[in-house]
Amino acid sequence: MTAMYIWIAECPFIDQGLVRPLVTRSGILVLMCDSCGTVWCSPEELETEKYAQPTAPDWSTLCGVDVSPGTTRWADDQDIELTGWPGVAWKKT
Numbered sequence: 001m002t003a004m005y006i007w008i009a010e011c012p013f014i015d016q017g018l019v020r021p022l023v024t025r026s027g028i029l030v031l032m033c034d035s036c037g038t039v040w041c042s043p044e045e046l047e048t049e050k051y052a053q054p055t056a057p058d059w060s061t062l063c064g065v066d067v068s069p070g071t072t073r074w075a076d077d078q079d080i081e082l083t084g085w086p087g088v089a090w091k092k093t
């Protein structure tokens with residue numbers, strides 16, 4: 001079975017990562033690069049300098065949620081349908 005990646009854009013940093021929707025423990029969706037771990041709070045912020053690079057011990061973001069290892073998972077189709085941002089053209093590969 002081929003893994004499916006849901007993503008919105010290539011990472012703006014030169015790391016060949018994909019920016020993907022991530023479900024946090026609170027159920028809030030954030031966007032995270034699967035390579036460098038940078039977190040954006042919404043698709044609009046991808047175009048801005050508003051991002052966080054969460055690190056131990058608090059793994060905090062600018063979104064009011066943390067992304068501590070083991071508490072998050074990549075979003076699936078149902079997640080982005082139910083809690084994603086309206087009107088986003090998600091890419092799937």
Ligand SMILES: [Zn+2]
Pocket residue numbers: 011012013015017018033034035036037038
């Ligand atoms: Zn990245």
